[in-house]
Amino acid sequence: MLNQLDPLLHSELRLAVMSVLIALEEADFVYLQEKTGASSGNLSIQLDKLQSAGYIDVEKTYKGKKPRTVCRITQKGVEAFRAYVEALKGYLDV
Amino acid sequence: MEKNLNEKESLELITRMIDNTRKGMEKNAALPMLIFGYTSIVTTLAVWFAVIKTENHIFHLLWIAIPVIGWLLYGLLGRARTRRDGMSQSHMGSLIGRIWIFLAGVMMLCMVPAFVLREFPASFIMTLLAAIGVSCTGLLVRYAPLIICGILGVLTSFVLLWVTDIASMVVLAAAFAIMMVLPGHILHHAANKKSEKNA
Numbered sequence: 042m043l044n045q046l047d048p049l050l051h052s053e054l055r056l057a058v059m060s061v062l063i064a065l066e067e068a069d070f071v072y073l074q075e076k077t078g079a080s081s082g083n084l085s086i087q088l089d090k091l092q093s094a095g096y097i098d099v100e101k102t103y104k105g106k107k108p109r110t111v112c113r114i115t116q117k118g119v120e121a122f123r124a125y126v127e128a129l130k131g132y133l134d135v
Numbered sequence: 136m137e138k139n140l141n142e143k144e145s146l147e148l149i150t151r152m153i154d155n156t157r158k159g160m161e162k163n164a165a166l167p168m169l170i171f172g173y174t175s176i177v178t179t180l181a182v183w184f185a186v187i188k189t190e191n192h193i194f195h196l197l198w199i200a201i202p203v204i205g206w207l208l209y210g211l212l213g214r215a216r217t218r219r220d221g222m223s224q225s226h227m228g229s230l231i232g233r234i235w236i237f238l239a240g241v242m243m244l245c246m247v248p249a250f251v252l253r254e255f256p257a258s259f260i261m262t263l264l265a266a267i268g269v270s271c272t273g274l275l276v277r278y279a280p281l282i283i284c285g286i287l288g289v290l291t292s293f294v295l296l297w298v299t300d301i302a303s304m305v306v307l308a309a310a311f312a313i314m315m316v317l318p319g320h321i322l323h324h325a326a327n328k329k330s331e332k333n334a
Binding site: 046051052053054056057060061063064065066067068069070071072073074075076077109111126129130132133 | 138139140142145146148149152157159217220221222223224225228
């Protein structure tokens with residue numbers, strides 16, 4: 042029987058964010074926006090959803106006078122991402 | 136707005152995003168090699184020229200320009216890049232960064248006995264340390280040009296055990312060109328080529 046795909050990850054922008062963060066230790070909001078091509082508002086909403094699910098940690102700091110949002114994938118996020126990729130492979134018979 | 140994907144699109148998106156992130160990391164890795172490579176060459180040739188012209192060894196103090204100018208340029212260019220592209224840090228990048236900070240610390244430490252003991256083979260030790268750093272970086276990121284240039288740097292460093300007079304500065308400049316500038320340009324060119332291919 043095929044595993045159900047995690048609905049939180051089965052969305053274009055959230056999956057793009059998780060794919061970037063899985064390859065990195067941390068990334069800031071500007072970097073994620075540049076890599077995903079998303080608008081600030083949409084990216085903020087999706088980051089909130091991932092944070093609420095415990096998939097990412099979001100740290101709001103300041104660099105000089107400028108606010109900076111740094112995101113990191115959590116262990117729960119890594120496991121969810123791994124399970125999602127495994128489920129995908131099952132669907133595609135890879 | 137949320138867009139749901141089918142399974143095939145999801146897998147393609149994951150592959151594309153991870154690939155793009157790696158490409159960015161390759162481009163970032165070239166910058167410190169080029170900055171510190173060129174700064175080291177210019178400083179080495181400046182010391183060589185000044186000592187040859189004046190025969191005053193006080194000009195060896197110019198060595199301090201490598202970490203000072205190198206970090207200054209790296210900070211300025213890095214800041215401009217961060218402002219434009221945002222900031223990211225990979226696990227591998229921070230590991231490599233810690234290795235280089237350690238090696239730079241040992242190199243700075245080597246400068247102390249170099250000023251006190253005339254026979255201290257500072258050029259050999261510093262070149263060897265830098266070459267080990269380049270090779271380790273290459274081994275960690277599994278990038279052949281870095282490994283090869285690092286090994287060539289190790290071999291060049293041994294020449295400095297025999298060439299110990301002021302001519303050693305020219306060997307030192309050549310070593311920096313081989314182990315830092317050359318792989319830096321190869322890395323930068325490869326990252327640019329990949330970006331063009333995907334554009």
